Amino acid sequence: MSTVYDCSVQADRTAGLTAAAGAVRSGRLVVLPTDTVYGIGCDAFDATAVRALLEAKGRGPDMPVPVLVGSWTTIDGLVLSVPRQARALIEAFWPGGLSLVLQHAPSLAWDLGHTRGTVMLRMPLHPVALELLRDVGPMAVSSANKSGFPPAGTAQEAWDQLGEEVGVYLDGGPAAENVASTIVDLTGPDPVVLREGAVPIAEVSEVLGVEVEVAR
Numbered sequence: 084m085s086t087v088y089d090c091s092v093q094a095d096r097t098a099g100l101t102a103a104a105g106a107v108r109s110g111r112l113v114v115l116p117t118d119t120v121y122g123i124g125c126d127a128f129d130a131t132a133v134r135a136l137l138e139a140k141g142r143g144p145d146m147p148v149p150v151l152v153g154s155w156t157t158i159d160g161l162v163l164s165v166p167r168q169a170r171a172l173i174e175a176f177w178p179g180g181l182s183l184v185l186q187h188a189p190s191l192a193w194d195l196g197h198t199r200g201t202v203m204l205r206m207p208l209h210p211v212a213l214e215l216l217r218d219v220g221p222m223a224v225s226s227a228n229k230s231g232f233p234p235a236g237t238a239q240e241a242w243d244q245l246g247e248e249v250g251v252y253l254d255g256g257p258a259a260e261n262v263a264s265t266i267v268d269l270t271g272p273d274p275v276v277l278r279e280g281a282v283p284i285a286e287v288s289e290v291l292g293v294e295v296e297v298a299r
Contacts, residue, residue: 085247085251087252089254100214107124110132111132112135112249113249113252115224115255116258118258118259119260119262121234121240123225123227124224126220127221133194136225139245139249144194148225149203151212152205152206154206157220158173162187163188168291169183169185172267176282177206178209179206179207180208180265182205182264183269184201184202184267185202185204185270186200186202186270211253211255227240227241227245228240229245234263236257236261237258238252238254260281263278263281264280264282265283265284274293275295279297
């Protein structure tokens with residue numbers, strides 16, 4: 084049975100974060116607030132939980148799940164290398180609405196879907212999300228909605244779509260942006276924006292000192 088915790092109430096927030104951490108560690112799904120939209124998440128290293136996440140969304144492994152981290156330094160253990168451009172974008176926009184696609188470390192035992200050796204990483208600017216991530220480590224997190232439906236901007240909207248398929252809902256109030264993150268792919272010779280969202284392309288280009296192309 085699912086439980087919803089109101090994180091605006093300190094006692095509920097404490098209880099909710101404890102319950103969410105327990106759910107993640109036991110391979111169950113949680114819904115958590117972020118600075119963009121609400122996310123549905125699980126332990127990034129639990130392949131069975133990741134499959135359950137994809138099933139809850141009605142999605143296949145051809146659309147791999149991004150990973151959220153709780154600190155800048157966490158990514159050093161997740162990727163093959165952190166290029167200079169990635170460091171610049173992290174310093175400028177993390178925590179915040181920018182996702183980076185990088186080559187993941189080949190030694191990692193995870194299955195996020197058909198990633199072709201890459202991983203999409205982000206550090207969200209939300210205190211509830213960060214507290215959970217710093218407790219349980221990297222989480223596979225996708226937008227909290229059924230595939231083809233609008234992303235959830237509130238815990239109630241997430242519940243309406245996902246219901247009992249999720250064990251714990253952390254209600255952090257309405258999403259501040261209610262817009263998805265901007266995605267920058269750094270796996271090729273030049274940075275490419277795969278999706279413009281919370282961070283304008285012009286700001287990404289300014290930080291990198293180059294005109295960033297948008298994927299066609």
